[in-house]
Amino acid sequence: MLKVYNTYTLTKETFNPITPGHIKMYVCGPTVYNYIHLGNARSASAFDTIRRYLTYRGYQVDYVSNFTDLGDKVIQQAQKEGLTEAQLAQKYEMAFDQDTAKLNIIPATVRSKATEVMTEIIDFVTDLLEKGYAYEVEGDVYFRARKFSNYGILSHQNLNEMEENAAGRLNAQEALRKEDPIDFALWKGEHRSGVQAWSSPWGFGRPGWHIECSVMIDKYLGPAIDLHGGGIDLAFPHHTNEIAQSETHSGEEFVRYWLHNGFVNVNQEKMSKSLGNFTTVHELLSQYSDAQTLRFLLTKTHYRRPINYSDTTLEQAQIELDRIRRAYRRLAKRVAVESIKDSTDAAVEEQLKLIKADFMDAMDDDFNTENGLAVIFELVTLINQYADQNSLQLATAHHLLDALQTLTSIFGIDNLELKESLNEEEQQLLDARAQARLMKDFTASDRLRDELLAKGVVVRDTVQGQEWERK
RNA sequence: GGUGGUAUAGCCAAGUGGUAAGGCAGUGGUCUGCAAAACCGUGAUCGCCGGUUCGACUCCGGUUACCACCUCCA
Numbered sequence A: 001m002l003k004v005y006n007t008y009t010l011t012k013e014t015f016n017p018i019t020p021g022h023i024k025m026y027v028c029g030p031t032v033y034n035y036i037h038l039g040n041a042r043s044a045s046a047f048d049t050i051r052r053y054l055t056y057r058g059y060q061v062d063y064v065s066n067f068t069d070l071g072d073k074v075i076q077q078a079q080k081e082g083l084t085e086a087q088l089a090q091k092y093e094m095a096f097d098q099d100t101a102k103l104n105i106i107p108a109t110v111r112s113k114a115t116e117v118m119t120e121i122i123d124f125v126t127d128l129l130e131k132g133y134a135y136e137v138e139g140d141v142y143f144r145a146r147k148f149s150n151y152g153i154l155s156h157q158n159l160n161e162m163e164e165n166a167a168g169r170l171n172a173q174e175a176l177r178k179e180d181p182i183d184f185a186l187w188k189g190e191h192r193s194g195v196q197a198w199s200s201p202w203g204f205g206r207p208g209w210h211i212e213c214s215v216m217i218d219k220y221l222g223p224a225i226d227l228h229g230g231g232i233d234l235a236f237p238h239h240t241n242e243i244a245q246s247e248t249h250s251g252e253e254f255v256r257y258w259l260h261n262g263f264v265n266v267n268q269e270k271m272s273k274s275l276g277n278f279t280t281v282h283e284l285l286s287q288y289s290d291a292q293t294l295r296f297l298l299t300k301t302h303y304r305r306p307i308n309y310s311d312t313t314l315e316q317a318q319i320e321l322d323r324i325r326r327a328y329r330r331l332a333k334r335v336a337v338e339s340i341k342d343s344t345d346a347a348v349e350e351q352l353k354l355i356k357a358d359f360m361d362a363m364d365d366d367f368n369t370e371n372g373l374a375v376i377f378e379l380v381t382l383i384n385q386y387a388d389q390n391s392l393q394l395a396t397a398h399h400l401l402d403a404l405q406t407l408t409s410i411f412g413i414d415n416l417e418l419k420e421s422l423n424e425e426e427q428q429l430l431d432a433r434a435q436a437r438l439m440k441d442f443t444a445s446d447r448l449r450d451e452l453l454a455k456g457v458v459v460r461d462t463v464q465g466q467e468w469e470r471k
Numbered sequence B: 001g002g003u004g005g006u007a008u009a010g011c012c013a014a015g016u017g018g019u020a021a022g023g024c025a026g027u028g029g030u031c032u033g034c035a036a037a038a039c040c041g042u043g044a045u046c047g048c049c050g051g052u053u054c055g056a057c058u059c060c061g062g063u064u065a066c067c068a069c070c071u072c073c074a
Helices: A038-056 A072-081 A085-102 A114-130 A159-169 A172-177 A211-220 A232-250 A281-287 A291-300 A311-337 A346-364 A369-388 A394-410 A424-438 A442-454
Strands: A003-006 A011-014 A022-027 A060-067 A110-113 A134-137 A140-143 A184-189 A205-207 A225-231 A255-261 A264-266 A457-462 A465-470
Touching: A003 A255, A022 A038, A022 A211, A038 A060, A038 A085, A038 A225, A038 A255, A038 A264, A038 A281, A038 A291, A038 A394, A060 A085, A060 A211, A072 A085, A085 A281, A110 A114, A110 A211, A114 A134, A114 A140, A114 A184, A114 A205, A114 A211, A114 A232, A140 A232, A184 A232, A211 A232, A225 A232, A232 A255, A281 A291, A291 A311, A291 A369, A311 A369, A311 A394, A346 A369, A346 A394, A369 A394, A424 A442, A424 A457, A424 A465, A442 A457
Parallel strands: A022 A060, A022 A225, A060 A110, A225 A255
Antiparallel strands: A003 A011, A134 A140, A140 A184, A184 A205, A457 A465
């Protein structure tokens, strides 16, 4: 039975989708004004793994995500880079696609840009005005937060305290316009010329911070969805405001389960653009070629817990992933080389069955990837034990390999095969060493092994002959 | 100040009212020409104080430290 932790109720709840077998899921995407950093990637990675697991579990998942391609940040950065807002957004949207593709994150079923749903946004805001939950002031439109009786539940904040906090930071102009400091903008008037603005019943302007998500969900998934995801920092105000807008608009429960991921920390501090302690995926992958290791690091920690990012944790992830890959390659190689009886091994099949069940139990518990990983390591040990046996059964060997591939693919690791190859010189050294070993010239063979090691190639001797691995 | 979270072996990190998964490192062994890899074995009483209980790391109260949200932020 699948259970998920719902931020709305702060408890783990049994998961029941609105439509059996079908899941409607929305995850907040990036504002495309620069390269994504590891924190953004963590969110995308975590929800990709959740989506992959739900799919593995047999659900049909409709996954919608947005690109925010408008707003002050986009305008500012466009001016800095000498591009139009649309060009800038296009540039970083493509960068997002490239970075996430390297991390093996499956693109959402539907991906929409805020600028593509402008008509729907205006209609949505109009409806909120007609319902009396919004008001216009000099080209701005605000939502009457206090009128929505469940306002703030998701973020577990007290309304009056929120009001005090809000009042303290409002600028005088904004304070004058709002009926209540906690009201939030649905539409912001834009009076400058030459910057992104759309025509509306309230004059030229742009949508407020939160409306695009409400609109896209309504447009692509309908008034009620099963899962809504994003970073925990979005619980307030972003998701809080989404609930108010959407439930006022539809009169229905907006989201069944709110899922929020934790942060990537550096030196026990949140990685963020404002703190300036961020590492972009773009730069990290350009200097560190193994994107799979990065993905593995981002996925193996439970999605609600913080990830400590450092060179050490990255190395640790590399070591763990290597152990998994080695087991896979070891058995795969033996199966490929030897002629083996195509039959099954009942005892091993039984263990494999248990492992698969354990994996599902782990992941059914609010997507507990930490425990899922422990089960994967059990499978690794089983494979290593099996690969040592004299009488391998081909079918069972394939079942083990398929299982390992399937389970790791849920973690975003799609290919356990070795992609690297040796260059001509390295191959010659390796061949020469094989020859030396044949002649039992161990002095020469050890020297050649050292030479290869100096080039970053680790050589091991196995029953099947030499085996190599890039360090 | 309010709210949410975290504190478990050298490090990363699961977990349950009944004497603590897994990975890394270390260490002993098997295997190996040597090595590596792999396999087998090996270590903690769970921030602190108090309470409930036959029994708590797991429940309750308090306390300390750290993080996050309350402003755009995954």
